[in-house]
Amino acid sequence: xxxxxxxxxxxxxxxxxxxxxxxxxxxxxxxxxxxxxxxVEEAAEAGLCxxxxxxxxGKRAIEDHFDTSYELEHxxxxxxxEKALEGIRALIEQCTFSYTRQTTMRGLGDAILKGEAxxxxxxxxxxxxxxxxxxxxxxxxxxxxGLYNQYRCSIVAIEEVPPDQTSSYGVIDGxxxxxxxxxxxxxxxxxxxxxxxxxxAIIGRYILTPDIFDILRSTEPGKNGEVQxxxxxxxxxxxxxxxxxxxxxxxxxxGSVSGYVEATNYFYENLFDEHx
Ligand code: UTP
Numbered sequence: 001x002x003x004x005x006x007x008x009x010x011x012x013x014x015x016x017x018x019x020x021x022x023x024x025x026x027x028x029x030x031x032x033x034x035x036x037x038x039x040v041e042e043a044a045e046a047g048l049c050x051x052x053x054x055x056x057x058g059k060r061a062i063e064d065h066f067d068t069s070y071e072l073e074h075x076x077x078x079x080x081x082e083k084a085l086e087g088i089r090a091l092i093e094q095c096t097f098s099y100t101r102q103t104t105m106r107g108l109g110d111a112i113l114k115g116e117a118x119x120x121x122x123x124x125x126x127x128x129x130x131x132x133x134x135x136x137x138x139x140x141x142x143x144x145x146g147l148y149n150q151y152r153c154s155i156v157a158i159e160e161v162p163p164d165q166t167s168s169y170g171v172i173d174g175x176x177x178x179x180x181x182x183x184x185x186x187x188x189x190x191x192x193x194x195x196x197x198x199x200x201a202i203i204g205r206y207i208l209t210p211d212i213f214d215i216l217r218s219t220e221p222g223k224n225g226e227v228q229x230x231x232x233x234x235x236x237x238x239x240x241x242x243x244x245x246x247x248x249x250x251x252x253x254x255g256s257v258s259g260y261v262e263a264t265n266y267f268y269e270n271l272f273d274e275h276x
Pocket of ligand 1: 010013015016025102104105106107108110111255
């Protein structure tokens with residue numbers, strides 16, 4: 001059973017400057033809830049309640065968000081405003097939270113390797129909180145855990161992107177198993193449209209088997225001098241099996257201003273439950 005989930009949150013969020021100069025990107029709210037809370041809720045729904053953050057400098061607000069604020073609790077005790085904290089209180093109760101730091105931003109692969117200390121030798125989920133996902137009845141991570149139980153190998157979530165956007169993603173190719181499942185045979189990090197094998201882009205949801213750590217340790221930095229998880233996954237696919245899953249639901253790229261605005265509008269129109 002998968003119990004642990006890693007949240008790499010060490011990145012600088014440069015696409016959101018100046019908002020992210022002193023505040024973590026993951027604390028940006030969609031309506032009244034920070035991105036990172038949506039992400040942890042999705043993991044908890046999938047049964048992944050041991051939460052590990054790979055943080056960096058200037059990310060303390062994330063730790064504080066998943067802790068009790070006594071002054072605030074005291075201030076609003078007995079008022080209708082307590083309702084606004086019900087969700088986060090329940091999450092804090094349900095999950096455990098561990099933190100480790102990535103001291104130099106050497107890429108997502110390096111951030112995941114730093115998480116080995118909190119994961120150990122078991123399969124685990126990885127969620128990039130700036131990809132906000134809504135599932136089709138079941139959360140995206142819950143869908144992937146179901147698949148892991150069937151295939152017992154690493155799984156990446158994918159979606160079709162417009163061909164001119166492949167250079168923003170890791171792109172996969174492979175053998176079609178079903179309408180939603182592809183066995184990966186090739187992966188390219190941020191290919192130019194003319195070099196992209198398909199338009200199937202990896203989004204910020206992964207289930208990884210722990211042999212990924214040894215592979216990451218020997219993965220040379222790739223594009224932009226960063227250790228790419230895509231390179232490590234390609235190695236894992238060549239040694240055994242990696243599946244790519246076209247998830248049911250919708251994803252918003254909240255690391256970009258346009259995706260963030262789109263998510264805000266969608267959530268306001270479809271999912272907003274205003275509290276007093
Ligand atoms: P992004 O590519 O979105 O980078 O990283 P970023 O720094 O957060 O944002 P921009 O592009 O500068 O605006 C994808 C995820 O990987 C994490 C980020 O925190 C984000 O969740 N990450 C990336 C790390 O934790 N460490 C890294 O070295 C790089």
